Amino acid sequence: MEIHVPAGYLRHVVLFKFKAETTQAQITEIEDGFRAMCEKIEAVHGFEWGRDVSVEQRNQGFSHCFIVTFADEAGRDAYLPHPEHRAFVEQLKLVVEDILVLDYWAST
16 A cells, blocks of 8 residues: 655644543634634645544543644744734643644655
8 A cells, every 4th residue: 555645845743632621612622723723824735633543542641633734844934923823822721731743854
């Protein structure tokens, strides 16, 4: 089986561990909010996300993975201080216990 991942793009991977008291409605609001934020920021080249479905139970409490794709470092560097991103981060502080971020250059 061949898996195609476009090489040369910068991937920004974000994992969320929600606070125990976070409701499903709040989680859905975050999922929708992340997507909406990315649609408003021109530097975002691609966006995808999903909930953990691993049977290995090694997620250490992280339940959601979001991947934001940029054409280059300049795009990522414009995204991080963008007002839409900053507002979203403030919203996260209310419901997220921990965040893990990893950036990498996609290669095949």
